Amino acid sequence: MAQKQENLSKNQKIVLDYIEKANQPLKAYSILFNVQKKGLKAPPQVYRALDKLIEMGKIHKIESRNSYIACQNSSCQLEKATAFSICESCDKVTEISNHSLSKYLSNIKDKNGMKFNRYNLEFFGLCKKCKV
Amino acid sequence: MAQKQENLSKNQKIVLDYIEKANQPLKAYSILFNVQKKGLKAPPQVYRALDKLIEMGKIHKIESRNSYIACQNSSCQLEKATAFSICESCDKVTEISNHSLSKYLSNIKDKNGMKFNRYNLEFFGLCKKCKV
């Protein structure tokens, strides 16, 4: 294997470092602008790193926002299942790691009996600060 | 009120009709191309109709696919909470309406005690047909 999880490539490291420092979801192009000084000049370089980091479970994509956030969990390499709370006012995102939730969801079937190997759950509301 | 739910505007009707006939998620630009013969010529006309239809609960956006599907439910006008199963092979999408699921999720809190007024849940897997 040319790539182990502990051994990120140069661009993957640069992108992950930047996302981890942010502690909030970041847009791909804002990542791009901020890592240009490190040599990543074009969108594909960023998107490729993002894709790999997602595969590895190091980061997650917040689908409803087209943004990317560092994993705040330890189990994501295994689970491939994600849940987030999103404040509709300040955009703060928190990853939810709730074992009984993931257990509950992993047993859900749709009406055709389809079973799942992955899910993404996004909750929306107002965080404590924004709730007046 | 200039707009009741039963009384859609011209563009909203055209877009909803088209989506309901499809029985599958549609992309905004594919909707646009297909309703051009009905007079909707530019993206904002379609996106505005989509936004209103989503507000009304008539359609939902599949966030992970940037596509739009007619509501397969009756309760969505009230709930604002959605769940879907998505086949990763054939892209078939089924809306999940499971009362105990929505009850369970509506009681979830994140670690900061944030409560929610809406969620979107997308399950991924292989549908029966695609599972060999």
Place this chain on the structure above:
DNA sequence: ATAATAGTGTTATAGTATAACATTGTCATA
């Protein structure tokens, strides 16, 4: 050494969505 796979750099382009502004339609009520 070398083949297989992963990663990089680059240009161009595809795909998704909104800003902004002028105009028209609808309807409650004054």
Place this chain on the structure above:
DNA sequence: TATGACAATGTTATACTATAACACTATTAT
């Protein structure tokens, strides 16, 4: 019935998000 408030429309331009395609380099297992 006119008028004010709001919703919807039509239009052009542009912003934002993401991938195709191709040439090249790096890493590693055998």
